[in-house]
Amino acid sequence: MTPGINVAKRARIAHTVHEYQHDASHESYGLEAAEKMGVAPERVFKTLVASLDGRELVVAVIPVASKLSLKHLAKAAQGKKAAMANPEDVERATGYVLGGVSPLGQKKRLRTFIDKAAQQYATIYVSAGRRGLEIELAPDDLATLVQGGFITLCH
Template sequence: MTPGINAARKAKIEHDIHEYDHDPGSESYGSEAAEKIGVQPSRVFKTLVVAVDGKELAVGVVPVTAMLSMKRIARAAHGKKAAMADPEAVQRSTGYVMGGVSPLGQKRRLKTFIDSSAQSYDTVFVSAGRRGLEIELAPSDLAKLTGGQFMELQQD
């Protein structure tokens, strides 16, 4: 079990686990996950950690088919600028390795923002905490477990 799965179980959140054989040569973890578990890519969300104004870390959860708008996540986090966080800082704060970062069960709970498109689905898929492992849950439960807020995060 991963901390993400344990967090869902502890909160008694209804969820399903989907495991697949991860190909280390895959160019996109999210697209690979959608293909291997057989769901629309727009239902699979990637977890991106950004540094806001060069210091505070925040999480953006967006569909694997989209790009995260740095302006929108910076504004959501009450900052001026956002950039992808340093991979070592991500691993230290979340406890997860790149490509397997889950929005759930992070070592240090970061401010989390979820793209509002998630609300158009009954369930969405996010990393369960390691490559080749996805957790499926209701968007409202994702927000509840992460303390996340829904907002427009996709780049135009």
């Protein structure tokens, strides 16, 4: 069990854990997850961490095939500028390794924003906290668990 899965269990929300054999040579962790699970990439979301105004780390949850708009994220977080966070800072704050960062069960609770594309689906997939492990849950349940909201985050 990962901290992300434990958060979903403790909250008693409906979820399904999916495991697959991770291939370290694959170019994209998220697209690999979609392929290996046989799920449309639009339903698989990646967890990205950005630095807001150089002072605060914030989380963006977006479809794996999409590109994050740092301008949209900065505006959503009411900051001036967002930049991708330093990998060491991400791992220290979340407790997860890159490629396995879950929006759930992070060491430090970071403000989280979810791309509104998630609302099109009954369930979406996000990392469960380790490469090769995904958790499927309703977008609204994810938003509740991370105390986040839905907003346009992609170009």
